[in-house]
Amino acid sequence: MSVSIFDSFLTSGDMIAVFDDAAIVQAMLRFEQALAQAQADVGLLPQATARIIAEACDVQRYDVPALIVASRRAGSLAIPLVKELKKTVTAADAQAGGKVHFGGTSQDVIDTAMVLATHEALQLLDDGLHDLTGHLLQLADQHTGTPVLARTLMQPAQITSLGFKFAGWLAPLVRARARLREAGQRALQLQLGGAVGTLDVMGEQGPAVVERMAALLGLRAPDAAWHTQRDEWVRLGLEVALLSGSLGKIATDLSLMAQGEIAELAEPSGEGRGGSSAMAHKRNPVSAMIALAAAARTPQHGAALLAAMGQQHERGLGNWQAELAEWPSLFLSAHGALQALNEAIAGLQVDSARMLRNIGEFKELIYPGSVRDAAEIARPAQRLAEQQLRQLRADITKLSTSS
Template structure:
């Protein structure tokens, strides 16, 4: 698979290599080699034929650009590949050449090759996702006590804990990680059905051959050929799209908090990273930019996969081919976003002083709800709300802090003057006090997410041992 210079800019060389033209052709040849070996073991084809086929199942022996050009006329990459494989085997043994691709069909080759490539792609996604989750959990643990502005509808709202905010980025990623594993277990299955999904040529040997092919390729067999049953496959693609969307959420917050006027976070800089061709002072959030680009494109790829599900009868006309073209970009974008965000969080600057300054600059208005609730115990909620609203308007009008105006206003209020603990009311304006509820939630969820990670790691170790 060739990608444009702009796609390359937004992803990683490792993920491009997974879906590279040579990698896909090699995966197709792996299928052909495994098929021949399985059939020989079941006595369907001569053992000599399996050996002859295996001897030339190397992508480097074939003119891949020519195969791609021929596939446009043939309607499938598998057709010219099988033709060339047959020809190459025939150069050594014409009789053995007759057994190439025995009982299989083009879609078996291509779908299984895509399963093998996708398994490699998911390994890259898993490693990058685990690294990012580890970084985020460490960041959250370091900042459970750090007050920061919470913002709703893009405006300052109240005070929260920065650690709690970070966990809000992390939890969807851990859920995505678990669901990707579940979806992969269902979707990464051998495709082997023959011409119309009945394995008619293999007759009673079909099941045994499929089991052997799957074992050779490290896959599970499917309950039945899934040539036009794309539900589990597309669900896996949807999970990649959802993951990319969650990365986009994280990148959005990162970019907003890195704005110069906010200045609470900053991506690493230096060595040309995030610079400008015109403005020497710029420190652009390039990691957030790459993740946002991926998140912006994922919905279109996901929609195309869903659109392609209505495949006709036992083999799709046009929609299967569209699905194949849309599949790699989802993974290419997701891995690019993950790598970019890992780069950002490896050297992220957290400016806690700026976080506090942004809180202090709001004249205490973000504590208005807490003040209103405290006063409601004395005069009821409607009256307390009206009192604090009037006082807030005065703070804005006079450019003064709400806490500064409060003692005078309380002293002038007949119902509040004798019924309020001024020290307790003033404590409401302490950012640490305001962030305490978020801190409690953060401590609890941090423990839960760490436990989840440990359980997943133990599960992975057990699966590897098996």
């Protein structure tokens, strides 16, 4: 996948690699290899034919940029790829060349390749969420009793505890991690239906090929082809969009609390982080900036997935292709935000003395005549934080042990 310099700035090299052009083509070739092997395992093809096809399923043997150019004329990347694969196999064995892609269709190849890539992408998100929830849990434990101004409608409200605020950042991420796993279990399924989803070319052996092929690829076997049934797939994409929104919420609060006039939190400094080319005194919250950029872009990608769901009859015209183009952007943005916030939260600097000074400026307005100190006023929030953190800790442990 080719991304602009500005996209690269907002994501991670690991996620770019998942959706890289060569990686997607290799995933398509994995489909063809698994299809031939599954058919051989159920007796539709000789095992020797499957081995010859497998030997040709190496992306290094193909000109990926040329395939992409050809796909614009053909209408699908699978068409020129299968053509070249057949040429390669036929050169080794003419009879085997005639069995390449037997019973499959272009959408089977591309959808399954995207499922395989998405499996890797979800693991990157899960790993990032594991780290970020761990950092936030540790911070929340350390600051359950640290008083801080709560702010409503962007104005000082009452006194809460910083641990309670951090718990509010943490909870949606724990839920997101669980929901992404649940949605992934449903959506990460093989696509194999043939021309119109009926597996007719493979006859009675079709269902057995589906089961065997899904096992070979480590995917769920679908109840039926889902060529134009995009609900489970789009639901997974929208869970990624929700994650980006939750990361944007954290980034918003962090950036506001890091403002020079507030100065209650600060991202780690050093190694050129957050500098200004014109103002040496500035310390910009660059991690929050990246997460906010991801949150700002995500709604459009999610909306595009929903808009593309009305796919015509048994094969979408234009809307499936639009979905394919939008899909990687959700993961690129989400992982960029996760990586950035992991860097920020792992080295987050908390100025509890500044929090007390900020409280002091407004205490008479909030609690006129009160002789209680801020820590005492924050105690109810502290108790709530401790209660919430016990449950969140248990949820995180459950997720970690089941990964």
